[in-house]
Amino acid sequence: MKRLLDVLREDLGLTGTKEGCGEGECGSCSVRMNGVLVNSCLVPILQANSARIETVEGLAIDAELHPLQKAFLECGGAQCGICTPGMLMAATHLLAHNPHPSIEEIREGLAGNLCRCTGFIKIFESVISAAAMKGLETHAR
Secondary structure, three states: OOEHHHHHHHHOOOOOOOOOOOOOOOOOOEEEEOOEEEEHHHOEHHHHOOOOEEOHHHOOEOOEOOHHHHHHHHHOOOOOOOOHHHHHHHHHHHHHHOOOOOHHHHHHHOOOOOOOOOOOHHHHHHHHHHHHOOOOHHHOO
16 A cells, blocks of 8 residues: 555665645656656555556666756755655656757646746756757656
8 A cells, every 4th residue: 555655765775756735736746657757646546556666766877967867956955855856857858858948848848847946947957958958868768
């Protein structure tokens, strides 16, 4: 009866995925399951059986930060860190489907993720910056 979030954090030691609300409202626990963005706090672990799960830990390749991670650092998109993993996963999902989104498409793509520290502008700027970086395609999975 465990949730995917609990198995990731407690059993696998993948603590990058955060629990914010525990009700699927904040997006802090966002991961990709079989290429679909999901709130891991709402996924019973049995539903994830045999699924491909992508967490924030998987964004960097061979210790090289993903362009989104670099952009969040450079543009100030990361604040307290609670929403950052979910924002990164939602932005990764968005850019995988739309490599050059407009600001409106970024707003829509990140709409399920809440941040209490920023006005979202630095987060949006981070996504725009990452979309413009060379190497984004090489980090696509």
